[in-house]
Amino acid sequence: MFHDRSRYQSSRGYQLAPFRFSPLDGSRYIATNDVGEYVVLPREELVEFISHALPPDREAYKSLKSRHFMFDEYSRVALELLALKYRTRAEQLASFTGLHIFVVTLRCDHSCPYCQVSRQAEGRLDFDMSQEHADQALNFMFRSPSPALKIEFQGGEPLLHFERIRYIVERAKALNQVHGRDLQFVIASNLSRLTDEVLAFCREHGVLLSTSLDGPEALHNAQRPVRGGDSHQRTIDAIRRARQTLGPDAVSALMTTTQASLERVEDIIDEYVRQGFHGIFLRNVSPYGFAVRQRASRQYGVEAWVEFYKRGLAHILRINEQGYPLQEEFTAILLQKLFSPRGSTYVDLQSPSGIGIGALVYNYDGAVYASDEGRMLAEMGDFSFRLGHLSRDSYESIMTSETLLTHLSDTMPEGAPMCGDCAFLPYCGADPVFHQATLGDAVGHKAFSAFCKKQMGVLRHLIGLLEDDSRARDILLGWR
Amino acid sequence: MTTKEPEAPPPFIFRDGAIQTVLDLRVYRLTAIQKSAYRFAERCTAVLGSPEADRLPVRFVFGPTIIEQDALETARLFFQELLDQELREQVGDETRALRALIIAQAFSRTDLIRQD
Known part of the structure; x- marks a missing residue:
């Protein structure tokens, strides 16, 4: 059951849109939303933002608003835009x-x-x-x-x-x-x-x-x-x-x-x-x-x-x-x-x-x-990701097999402990085979995951470069 | 008339490979505490006790090679993580319904939503 959009309007200046945040370095945090936009800001500003106390004339306010981390009374199409961007990112699944x-x-x-x-x-x-x-x-x-x-x-x-x-x-x-x-x-x-x-x-x-x-x-x-x-x-x-x-x-x-x-x-x-x-x-x-x-x-x-x-x-x-x-x-x-x-x-x-x-x-x-x-x-004796055999199984039976569907449902990081709260989630993945091989189950406890440490280490470094080093940023943006 | 000073939390004491503390459930939600404990699992095991009134005893148990200084630092960082988790709970409370609405809107013209 969904309510009319008026229900979601805030009486406190602006309404938060869904987002995640994580520490970027010793003093700054990165906030990301479901469509992959990001904003880097100091912790004090993050707390102000979440407490609905960020003044509209602040640079961070403009960044957060333009990247759909909030709606205020002037945000007319933000919700539709977010939905459209979400759909665009998911489209390739079809x-x-x-x-x-x-x-x-x-x-x-x-x-x-x-x-x-x-x-x-x-x-x-x-x-x-x-x-x-x-x-x-x-x-x-x-x-x-x-x-x-x-x-x-x-x-x-x-x-x-x-x-x-x-x-x-x-x-x-x-x-x-x-x-x-x-x-x-x-x-x-x-x-x-x-x-x-x-x-x-x-x-x-x-x-x-x-x-x-x-x-x-x-x-x-x-x-x-x-x-x-x-x-x-x-x-x-x-x-x-x-x-x-x-x-x-x-x-x-x-x-x-x-x-x-x-x-x-x-x-x-x-x-x-x-x-x-x-x-x-x-x-x-x-x-x-x-x-x-x-x-x-x-x-x-x-x-x-x-x-x-x-x-x-x-x-x-x-x-x-x-x-x-x-x-x-x-x-x-x-x-x-x-x-x-x-x-x-x-x-x-x-x-x-x-x-x-x-x-x-x-x-x-x-x-x-x-x-x-x-x-x-x-080849090491673990057949967790074997879906079937070309001579015995049909396309339909393999693509709807319990093995594949279970792995797919387990490997949506949005629902995995730690990943669900992580700001790097839109840029990350799950790698179930790696976790099966190293931690013994396809989801894996991310506090012990080398995959997680690698992703966080690389992403923190990369986003730090994009934020702090204009020459590196110019080169990196040419690689997209 | 005198006003009573608020009770300061006790300093961390590292003893027998562990640090014992008590968390105030009026300040930190249980879900925030549990998520922090999960996130810190590689550094220590946070053993959560039974809540009494608003107080939750927590014991940080460390591996045998830990030194006191590192253990104290881990406990300090745990409390920082708790603050972040509390903020996340706050954001979650405010935006959970909106996220569902956005996803529903995103897939509203696909076969993914049952029409009946």
Whole structure:
């Protein structure tokens, strides 16, 4: 039962609109609302505001009013605007599952100690995806309502099973004659098997490449062992050839932070610049697969990674000031969430979580998982995020399965203890697989959550920069 | 005629790995206390006792490696957090119905709201 809007008008000068607040630093608070607007103000002003004692001529009053933290007698359309903005941010939920990950093989030629997918040896052909499962996965994918479908080939090393990639791309394009979706293809590869045949195929079908580059040669080779010990050289050569054939922006790269990387963030970033990249994703190691068995995920704490990130971001900003455009991709995602009316579609930072509705994973063995990390967890014996099997379950039964719906309902941070009160909620997510792996349940007690500490550390630093450093702000706003 | 000075809260005393205090429920709502205790779970366990009249006994229990100075600082920060939680309760009381209205308005022209 809803009341007439006159009931909500305040007799105390202004009416508070729903908002959350959290400490930003030692003296200031950040207040955010449900549509992602934010205001930074000292605690005294926050208390004045909540007590209906903030004078209208104060700068904070104007900021809070213009960003819909309050209504006064002159706010005529604020409620409708807030509702419209809320709807805009939620709209993308209706066209769910844009990312479809095909694990065409679990075999790999590298033996990285931080491998999170529990790769298999090159000769183990029983870890390849069959054509039957590929066909079933494609039929499954085209049931998704998303107008844009991205097929990402993962491994192991997917190029070890290139014939399956070829089949899936050609078949997807043929099926798309009927479905008419916006199709995109990406191969996530170490590029060691990037032959001229593969390159010609990628050019013909507009396939993009995503690779791993962990930094300068010695660091990269130490972290990514391969027979011959020349992973870095192979990757760099392949990047150069791919750019020549596919264009300068056809290859992106990711790095993984290890204990050895922690002191070398500037070197790592400089290597990306040396190789002509204009983007770098500073990424912490995740607690799955060999990373757990070989303790790579426990070598450093989240606080150390946040310091690594801060130093890295400072270095990247300096490089931009010197005239070379380079953006940190995780920061760019957060900036989108901070400033874009639609937020961001990044799977790991959604409410509800992007599992199943942001991404689906078709594993080499026909199993369907709610996320890439979900299948990594399964290789460790925890099948919490396995939704079903392509040969046995229908699209309807998987997408309405108790497993998926329960996880989705559990992963709306608005209802989670601590998250419900947190000012950073509009820019955050839930990451149920991480919490399942580290705390034993998908929601997780956030006081103990490394995910929460990382998000808060990064967001506090980023918003502090936006507020206090005008040169950094100018650069950062160009990344959105 | 003399006026009685308001009773000052006792200073924190760290003893046997814990700090004992009493909270006035006229000042802090129970929900605010519970939320603060949850948020501080990594630093200490706040054991809430049975309320008597308006007074709630609370015992902050620390891990075995804690030093007194850190324990006292944690107790101080707990009281700061309590003030924030109280403010949040205040905002929640005032805006809860409005948030429901905004969300209802946002989805009013979708199938998400049952029409019957």
